[in-house]
Amino acid sequence: MLRPYKTTPTHASSHPDAVPVVTASYTGEIMPTLPRRLILGLLLILFVAWPVCAEEVIDPYRFFAAHYEAMGGLERFKRINSGWSVGTVRYDGLEGTFEAWAEKPLRYRLDEDFGIIRQSEGDDGNLRWRRDTNGQVEEVRDEETLKRRRIAELLENFEHLNPDSPWFTLSDAGLAEVEGVPCRVFRLENRINSDVSRFFIALDDLRVVKTVDTEPDVEVHTRYHDYRRIDGLRLPFRQVADIHPRNKRREIAITAQRINPTVDRRRFAKPAPATGAIGFPADDRAENIPFHFSENLIYLPVTLNGDTRWWILDSGASMSVIDAEYAESLGLKLVGSIGGFGFGDLFTLAFVRLPPCRVGKLTLPAQTIHAYKGLAESSYEPVRVGILGYDFLSRFVTRIDYARRTVSFYRPESFVYRGTGKVVDAPLKYRTFSLPARVDDLPEGRFSLDLGSHRSSLHHPFAARHGLLKRPGVETVSKGMAGFSFETLSAFERMEIAGFVIDRPLLTIPDEAGPGTAAVGELAGNLGNSLLRHFVLTLDYGKQQVMIEPGTEFNGTFPEDRSGLLVGQGEDGGPMVSFVAAGTPAQEAGFVAGDVIAAVDGRPVAEYGGVLPIRELLRQAPGTRLDFTLLRQGRQFHIELVLREIF
Incomplete structure (x- = not known):
């Protein structure tokens, strides 16, 4: 049957969350978005059609064939070719309306209006696309999306009802109770990916009460209410979906729908991107804009209402x-609220309408972005007041030369790559480039390219599959927008990216999966600036390609901490010991989390100029001796720290 919304990825190809939800990594930088399991297309809810004895062994294929007949007839379902619906939608702290169209094969379009944001997504039968509230258009063609489109195509042809299907297996999973309603449960698996759907069907009035859809990264529990008759079919007009472990809820109420309406196929076509006035200094390019590189993060000056501050460049921000x-x-108004998730945990964001601004030599039109309370507080020197993410970067082809500390922006329509690097297909996954890479002799996996992460990491599912969770390394803890996260920083032998090999890479391995991006199983990990700084990168969002060249510092070594001491910021803004790693010089010297650093080598910390210069001292050569003056519970004392290699 046709329904505009469905949280069943096995019944149609799922797509990333239409509401742009950013997520913060352990450094406080923005990471990829949460995928939304709201499906448009021919959605095949399966209904019971005969009385069921609790002890009876059920043939699921005969059972489902009878379901369709009882709910209006299988042939009637097969004659459904198109659909239209409108209604209301509530998602986290946002409320709005939607209008949706669908037509076989695979074509659909969904328009949503939440007031502060308006967005669309769809499929023209050949490719899936998404248009954000700022008018940027993305083709969604990552591997998992392509697999789910294939599943949707098979389901449209009722392949799941074929007992001899080479693609699907349908099985009886016994009895269960949902909100006091006795149900028969069926399990649908496929041989294209690992997605699994379970259907809970009431034994009293034979309606579908609930579905549970399990994918590698999320599990969606959807309940169905308000069944009505339409064209002889009994359909639910209200759905409530809970998305785990993201702690999200989406409620859909259909106010009107039609089956087999005439639909103009031009409606499904990928729309043209917005052509807002971007001001280039000359010739469709803004080249060699200097950036500040601190703690493996790229800072660019952004001018708003005449005020210039530092913002981080972050390809991992949706x-x-x-x-x-x-x-x-600045007099800007915050509107609405929506949940985000990061490397460690969950957090809340608002929306704000940003006036025209200037980024280096570029001028940009007004746009809608997220607002987060405490973003500036969680940064050190220089203080960042913003993050430039996908909605900014996707307007350009961007070239980053880490060694020269410059970034260049080009108008995509006129850009021609003339470099000598490797051109790598890197399909966007959650609006972030996904690059193939290999660590040591482990299987190749796809890693997100995250300019907003100072370190590189393996995701928990990948590490668990390959027995890396207990790998030796140095404990570390970080605090970002998503709260605290605990990892082990471990040295590997090599990492290969686009045929280029980096020796002795340091990668973090999360202690726990948690509800954040560390639990994303469809990606092997995250490539941050600790590895990317070896290269010159050119990012082409339109072609979903990354051009990779060895930088002039490709064979260089970059100093790492040699203490095991994590220095953060105390309540007075001065340096404080945030964490001490076990088995490191800092622990052996007697440092304790909470120690206030008053002086180093006799110089008051104020003379060093903040937290980051103290961290630089901890990266000096092995054997360096540092005399720390500390305050602990009102007592002042000295500790000598001797640096050594800890990786």
Whole structure:
């Protein structure tokens, strides 16, 4: 049957969340978005059609064939070729309306209006696309999406009802109770990917009460209400989906729908991107803009309402972010709320309408971005008040030369790559490039390219599959927008990216999967600036390609911590010991988390100029001796720290 919304990825190809939800990594940088399991297309809810004895062994294929007949007839379902619906939608702290169209094979379009944001997504039968609230258009063609489109095509042809299907297996999973309603449960598996759907069908009035759809990264529990008759078929007009472990809920109420309407196929075509006035200094390019590189993060100057501050460049952010208090100081109004998730945990964001701004030599039109309270507070020197994410970067072809500390922006329509690097297909996954890479002799996997992460990491599912969770390394803890995360920083032999080999890479391995991006199983990990800084990168969002060249520092070594001491910021803004790793010089010397650093080698910390210069001291050559003056519970004392290699 046709329904505009469905949280069943096995019944149609799922797609990333239409509401742009950014997520923060352990450094506080923005990471990829949460995929939404709202499906448009021919959605095949399966209904019971005969009385069921609790002890009876059920043939699921005969059972489902009878279901369709009882709910209006299988032939009637097969004659459904198109559909239209409108209604209301509630998602986290947003409320809005939708209008949806669908037509075989695979074509659909969904328009959503939440007031502060308006967005569309669809499929023209050949490719899936998404248009964000700022008018940027993305083709969704990552491997998992292509697999789910194939599953949807088979389901449209009722292949799951074939007992001899080479693609699907349908089985009886016994009895269960849902909200006091006795149900028969069926399990649908496929041989294209690992997605599994379970159907809970009421024994009293034979309606589908609930579905549970399990994918590698999320599990969606959807309940169905308000069944009505339409064209002889009994359909639910209200759905409530809970998305685990993201702690999200989406509620859909259909106010009107039609089966087999005439639909103009031009409606499904990928729309043209917005052509807002981007001001280049000359010739469709802004080249060699200097950036500040600190703690493996790229800072660019952004001018808003005449005020210039530092923003981080972050390809892992699904939408740009501004510090909420800074936005309000500029007279900008915060609207709505929506949940985000990061490397460690979950957090809440608002939306704000940003006026025209200037980024280096570029001028940009007004746009809608996220606002987050505490973004500036969680940074050190220089203080960042914003993050430039997908909605900014996708407007350009961007070239980053880490060694020269410059970034260049080009208009995509006129850009021609003339470099000598490797051109790598890197399909966007959650609006972030996914690059093939290999660690040591492990199987190749896809890693997100994240300019907003100072370190590189393996995701928990990948590490678990390959027995890496207990790998020796140095404990570390970080605090970002998503809260604290605990990892082990471990040295590997090599990492191969686009045929280029980096020796002795350091990768973090999360202690726990948690509800954040560390639990994303469809990606092997995250490539941050600790590895990317070896290269010159050219990012082409339109072609979903990354051009990779060895930089002039490709064979260089970059100093790492040699203490096991994580220095953060105390309540007074001065350096404080945040964490001490076991088995490191810092622990052996007697440092304790919470120690306030008053001086190093006799110099007051104020003379060093903040937290980051103290961290630089800890990266000096092995054998370096540092005399720390500490304050602990009102007592002042000295500790000598001797640096050594810890990886």
